[in-house]
Amino acid sequence: MSGTSPALQPPADALTPVRHPDAPAPGEPLGSHYAECFGCGDGRPHGLRLQARAGEGVSVTAEFTVRPAHQGAPGLAHGGVLATALDETLGSLNWLLRTIAVTGRLETDFQRPVPVGTTLHLEAEVTAVSGRKIYSTATGRIGGPDGPVAVRADALFVEVKVEHFVEHGREEEIRAAMDDPDQVRRVRAFEVNP
Numbered sequence: 001m002s003g004t005s006p007a008l009q010p011p012a013d014a015l016t017p018v019r020h021p022d023a024p025a026p027g028e029p030l031g032s033h034y035a036e037c038f039g040c041g042d043g044r045p046h047g048l049r050l051q052a053r054a055g056e057g058v059s060v061t062a063e064f065t066v067r068p069a070h071q072g073a074p075g076l077a078h079g080g081v082l083a084t085a086l087d088e089t090l091g092s093l094n095w096l097l098r099t100i101a102v103t104g105r106l107e108t109d110f111q112r113p114v115p116v117g118t119t120l121h122l123e124a125e126v127t128a129v130s131g132r133k134i135y136s137t138a139t140g141r142i143g144g145p146d147g148p149v150a151v152r153a154d155a156l157f158v159e160v161k162v163e164h165f166v167e168h169g170r171e172e173e174i175r176a177a178m179d180d181p182d183q184v185r186r187v188r189a190f191e192v193n194p
């Protein structure tokens with residue numbers, strides 16, 4: 001069973017998403033937006049280290065291999081970890097729009113169990129934009145990029161200013177992020193708003 005609540009239905013006057021002219025070319029890796037991010041950073045030993053690549057239009061692909069640290073039931077991925085993989089993949093779409101946005105709502109369907117050692121092949125795309133609201137959808141397949149869907153999600157991201165993080169984040173991490181020597185991450189974090 002899968003379904004989407006009315007909160008995730010774009011309004012009738014929603015716009016078709018437009019890829020930013022400076023977005024990475026299809027196939028290019030997006031890199032990490034923050035080294036300590038549990039989804040995409042390489043600073044967290046048990047993090048997902050998900051690597052997303054730009055696709056056509058406003059879409060991305062990504063892979064995540066389930067490790068023992070990601071178990072819920074014995075030998076199987078924890079559902080919350082799989083939701084994180086979907087959330088991270090969906091969140092990376094905003095880089096193609098050059099928008100900073102946070103997850104407002106994430107609805108996930110778990111359709112097949114995902115064993116440890118499995119690589120989840122993720123695909124996501126923005127379907128509509130309405131003001132600050134960005135509507136998107138994602139699937140995670142197992143057994144290959146064309147394998148059966150194990151998990152899927154629909155989401156609403158809400159555009160925010162960089163002040164969202166400065167106001168709400170802990171000061172020491174904010175300072176460290178601002179001092180990050182990695183130019184790509186700094187650009188993604190601080191220069192995405194026009």
Ligand SMILES: CCCCCCCCCCCCCCCC(=O)SCCNC(=O)CCNC(=O)[C@H](O)C(C)(C)COP(=O)(O)OP(=O)(O)OC[C@H]1O[C@@H](n2cnc3c(N)ncnc32)[C@H](O)[C@@H]1OP(=O)(O)O
Nearest residue numbers: 007033087088091100102103104105158165166174177189
């Ligand atoms: C210095 C260091 C910088 C670092 C720079 C890093 C940059 C790159 C970081 C990216 C990180 C990615 C990581 C993965 C993605 C996460 O996991 S993000 C983390 C999880 N999400 C959060 O923490 C968000 C927490 N929630 C909030 O902060 C606020 O509720 C929100 C979402 C910003 C919305 O609050 P708001 O700005 O006051 O907006 P609000 O007026 O309430 O809503 C705006 C519209 O959205 C709708 N809406 C809001 N929430 C919902 C909802 N839950 N359901 C349905 N509709 C909703 C409203 O109805 C409204 O619609 P309209 O009236 O315009 O039609």
